[in-house]
Amino acid sequence: MSANSSSRYSTVAIIFHWLIAILVIVNWRIAETAEHLQMPEKAEVFGNHKALGMLILVLSLGRLAWRLGHKPPPMPEQASGWEKTLAKAVHVIFYILLIGLPIGGWLASSLTGRPIDFFGIFTIPMLPVGENPEAGKAIFDAHATGGSIMIYLIILHVLGALKHSFIDKIPGLSRMWFGGSR
Template identity: 65%
Template sequence: MSHTARRYSAGAMIFHWVIAIAVIVNWRLAENAEHAEAMEDKIAIFANHKALGILILVLTLGRLAWRWTHPVPPLPSNLAQWEATLARTVHVIFYVLLIGLPLGGWIANSLSGREVDMFGLFVIPPLPVGENAEAAKTIFGLHATGGSVFIYLIALHILGALKHTFFDRNGGIFRMLPFGKVPG
């Protein structure tokens, strides 16, 4: 097996790290908006949160298209079966959340009759779902819960990458970086 076949492609690495940074920034935006005292600050921060969420959705769809057209390296051979199953499960849940959270936020926003301002560049109109404040509130609650679950899964993902890198010494994090040793 070639050295590069043990790593993700450059495109996959770019998508991974850009989306990872965007998700963490978006989580912090949501936290800052929740703790903002002035309503105008809260609205402004949530506007950026919504726009970044739509951008994450678009990037995720691009990442999935990339993944379907570029081979993914196999998991390291020294993983226990439960570790391989957990890794695959967490990755599937990541994709579900990367698509479901922005869509859920957009639907709830639409149920509130609001458009999404994309950083002042253009506006995405509400989806044609009608207005329903109670449904919007329920979906926003699920959105917040999903966001919390996502953060815990990200922590698990980081811990797993560090374990595989420094304890198992199987390349772990270096499979998603253009440098570092990925053993054969």
């Protein structure tokens, strides 16, 4: 059976999925922690959040490129129409957020005159937008809201996978886990 006709995702897709998922959750926790700190420690922790966000952006673009070139497995036939529609919508929103949130953070950082230090390895330059602290703050606020939406969608996604696997007895978790037969 070819990778395209398999009921499981490819190994590359699985690696992208879990790596990005872990990094998103870690990055959310970093942001939550930073919110409760005082300057200059707050800025330092947010610096790590921004660097990790840029890594998530690169990995998400790689994942999207992989997905465009490698058709994912079909949804299980046992899934209802509304579940298939909801799953597709959630995946589209995930891609929008995985790409849009880091770009929004980069834009807001640029508008507030702050380049992004990538873990001391190199500096990601500001976007050529000029400084506008008010616009930067508004985008940071939208970024935070988008981050909250991402967390709610992750919860929905996990609950759906658990429901399919343990209640409906439809392979859900095994489609996106390592090992097993294709």
